Each structure stands twice: as structure tokens, then as C-alpha cells.
Amino acid sequence: MGTVLKALLQERHIQTVSAFNREYDRAALTIDSGAVGAGPKKAQFYRWLAGNISTLPYPHHCRVLQGMFPGWTAAELFSEYNESASLSDRVLNGNLPENGRVERISDIASVFPRRADFLESSSPQDLFRDARTIDLAGISLNILCQQCSDSEVLRMMREGTFIRCLFLDPDGLSIQARELEEGHAPGALTSLTRLNIHMLQRVRSKWKSTMGGNIAIRLYDAPARFNICIVDSEVCVMQPYLPFARGLESPTFVARQNGSRGIFQTFSEVFEEMWCEGTEPAVEQNQGIPA
Structure with a gap:
């Protein structure tokens, strides 16, 4: 079935390892510059998507992933995805006040600078x-x-x-x-x-x-x-x-x-x-x- 991480990446159209690592490096620049270039290799990446891991990734991976997906913990990202659940509200709810803004923009799946x-x-x-x-x-x-x-x-x-x-x-x-x-x-x-x-x-x-x-x-x-x-x-x-x-x-x-x-x-x-x-x-x- 796959992980929540896999579903979020599919929603943002960044489910290939090369696209993911570009986004990973962008997040690492502001979160942990030492993690730039340390994104997962192809086999590891697809294990992350499938949930074929026994423990959470190294702490630097967890920090970057939580920065990429505000409001989600590393444990939640690697949990099994329930297809009946809605991701949009949770993704956008990271640092927004609960004053109705989330509902108004809840159909935005992703934003790109260019x-x-x-x-x-x-x-x-x-x-x-x-x-x-x-x-x-x-x-x-x-x-x-x-x-x-x-x-x-x-x-x-x-x-x-x-x-x-x-x-x-x-x-x-x-x-x-x-x-x-x-x-x-x-x-x-x-x-x-x-x-x-x-x-x-x-x-x-x-x-x-x-x-x-x-x-x-x-x-x-x-x-x-x-x-x-x-x-x-x-x-x-x-x-x-x-x-x-x-x-x-x-x-x-x-x-x-x-x-x-x-x-x-x-x-x-x-x-x-x-x-x-x-x-x-x-x-x-x-x-x-x-x-």
C-alpha cells in the first residue's frame, strides 16, 4: 500500500528519487546544511515509500523530512497510508492559525516558485x-x-x-x-x-x-x-x-x-x-x- 510519505510525494508530483532529492536539498539548506547531498539513494528511497524499514531513518533525515512536510512527525510520515484519509488539510495546517484559512486553501496540493x-x-x-x-x-x-x-x-x-x-x-x-x-x-x-x-x-x-x-x-x-x-x-x-x-x-x-x-x-x-x-x-x- 505504501507510506504517508509516498502519498504526499505523489500529491506533489515529486515521487521520483531525483525530484525528491532536489526538494530534500532545498529543505536541508535551511534546516541542516550538513545534510545537503545526503538524501537517500534509489533503493533506500523506494524502501521509504513502501515502508520496508525496521526503524526510523537517521536523525538528520527525520529533521529534513519534518521540514519538508510541516505538521507531520517522522513516525507519521513512515506510517501506513490509509487511502480514505485526506492529506491536504494536515499538510497545510502546519503553522497556520485555526481561523478558517486552511479551509479556504485546502485544495492547493503544491506550489512551485517557477x-x-x-x-x-x-x-x-x-x-x-x-x-x-x-x-x-x-x-x-x-x-x-x-x-x-x-x-x-x-x-x-x-x-x-x-x-x-x-x-x-x-x-x-x-x-x-x-x-x-x-x-x-x-x-x-x-x-x-x-x-x-x-x-x-x-x-x-x-x-x-x-x-x-x-x-x-x-x-x-x-x-x-x-x-x-x-x-x-x-x-x-x-x-x-x-x-x-x-x-x-x-x-x-x-x-x-x-x-x-x-x-x-x-x-x-x-x-x-x-x-x-x-x-x-x-x-x-x-x-x-x-x-
């Missing part, structure tokens, strides 16, 4: 591998168009994945304003966005009626405020577009649907409103394929 850090811990291939629906809104949607190959996107369509992609209009005024804000040469984001749209149109042109999934493409022309990625109406990866900062440099938040009114619900509604207002690309190359 999108690049999120991508290091959870690749798009892992995020999308078994997805039934993928909803994307942003500027150029590189998380799909640049991180996943044509063959990977085609596989998703074959296996029944429905993908909705909402791009910032490459012929609109808002993308020009964003180029200036990020300090790009005129046309840089425009060219990239057109390239990504054409990539998806090229893949969509291979659609057949025997495929269970499909791709829909729409455009919007408004200030780019957020990059939104929603998978299976369960997980929302969201980041703001900050002034003067490229998307890779912006904080990234991961929220999970838990049935309550929270971050997930807010950005799910934002996506649906933007999608309804979106328009088809002016030049379609779908060869009669339904959008």
Missing part, C-alpha cells in the same frame, strides 16, 4: 499520459505543443483524449502588448504561437472516426493573466503571467478538485468562460475534421 521547477518534478508526459480530458489556456501553450511530440499527441487522440486549446490570438493586439512586457523582439511570441497552432492543426488533420479523442482550438484577444491546465476535471495547474517575467519564471500552483469551493473551481470556471468567448482560428487546416 514553472521550470514544476516541470522538473512532473513532466507533461506524466501529467497527460492517462488523461481523458485536457483543457489548456494561455499564450502559446508550450506545455503541450513544445513538450509533447506529434506522435504523443496523436496517441492521446487515438486513446480517447479530448483536448481543448485556447491560444492568445497571434493576430491580436494583446500578444503584441505581452511581447513588449516580456522584452521580446516584435513578433517573437506571435511566431511561436502560430507555430504551435499549426502543429496541433497538423496532428488534428490525421484524425479518423475510429479515434476516441480529438483536438479543439480557439483564440482569445485579451490581456494574458493566467496559464491554465486542467486534466480530467480533477487537477488544475495554474500560474499568473507576471510583469516583465517570462512564463517559465512565474510561480506555479497545483490544485485538486475536492468538492469544495476553492482554487480549482475558480480557475475551472475561468477557463469555461474564456472558452465560450473564444473564436476559431482565421485560417483552418483541419480538412473538414470536426473541431
Whole structure:
């Protein structure tokens, strides 16, 4: 079944040994600098996840782990995980006063200082591998168009994945304003966005009626405020577009649907409103394929 530690790492998408040790070292820098670089080797790491240990790890490991997961003791982290239990409230409750703040943010599973850090811990291939629906809104949607190959996107369509992609209009005024804000040469984001749209149109042109999934493409022309990625109406990866900062440099938040009114619900509604207002690309190359 696995330990509470394993469940927490899966929730944060840092369940590989390399991703874990990066987070371990970050925590060790502030807790016990002598532990930097002393994270578990591969075999030891997977024993931790499975609970195949007779005693708790060395004290320096316990100190770092408790720093990584405020509110949890080392003994609790290595206890057997009960799948009916909720982790979110406990993880977030570490140093927060009991005044309702936990409930308001309880659907936030993890926060990363930059999108690049999120991508290091959870690749798009892992995020999308078994997805039934993928909803994307942003500027150029590189998380799909640049991180996943044509063959990977085609596989998703074959296996029944429905993908909705909402791009910032490459012929609109808002993308020009964003180029200036990020300090790009005129046309840089425009060219990239057109390239990504054409990539998806090229893949969509291979659609057949025997495929269970499909791709829909729409455009919007408004200030780019957020990059939104929603998978299976369960997980929302969201980041703001900050002034003067490229998307890779912006904080990234991961929220999970838990049935309550929270971050997930807010950005799910934002996506649906933007999608309804979106328009088809002016030049379609779908060869009669339904959008």
C-alpha cells in the first residue's frame, strides 16, 4: 500500500528519487546544511515509500523530512497510508492559525516558485499520459505543443483524449502588448504561437472516426493573466503571467478538485468562460475534421 510519505510525494508530483532529492536539498539548506547531498539513494528511497524499514531513518533525515512536510512527525510520515484519509488539510495546517484559512486553501496540493521547477518534478508526459480530458489556456501553450511530440499527441487522440486549446490570438493586439512586457523582439511570441497552432492543426488533420479523442482550438484577444491546465476535471495547474517575467519564471500552483469551493473551481470556471468567448482560428487546416 505504501507510506504517508509516498502519498504526499505523489500529491506533489515529486515521487521520483531525483525530484525528491532536489526538494530534500532545498529543505536541508535551511534546516541542516550538513545534510545537503545526503538524501537517500534509489533503493533506500523506494524502501521509504513502501515502508520496508525496521526503524526510523537517521536523525538528520527525520529533521529534513519534518521540514519538508510541516505538521507531520517522522513516525507519521513512515506510517501506513490509509487511502480514505485526506492529506491536504494536515499538510497545510502546519503553522497556520485555526481561523478558517486552511479551509479556504485546502485544495492547493503544491506550489512551485517557477514553472521550470514544476516541470522538473512532473513532466507533461506524466501529467497527460492517462488523461481523458485536457483543457489548456494561455499564450502559446508550450506545455503541450513544445513538450509533447506529434506522435504523443496523436496517441492521446487515438486513446480517447479530448483536448481543448485556447491560444492568445497571434493576430491580436494583446500578444503584441505581452511581447513588449516580456522584452521580446516584435513578433517573437506571435511566431511561436502560430507555430504551435499549426502543429496541433497538423496532428488534428490525421484524425479518423475510429479515434476516441480529438483536438479543439480557439483564440482569445485579451490581456494574458493566467496559464491554465486542467486534466480530467480533477487537477488544475495554474500560474499568473507576471510583469516583465517570462512564463517559465512565474510561480506555479497545483490544485485538486475536492468538492469544495476553492482554487480549482475558480480557475475551472475561468477557463469555461474564456472558452465560450473564444473564436476559431482565421485560417483552418483541419480538412473538414470536426473541431
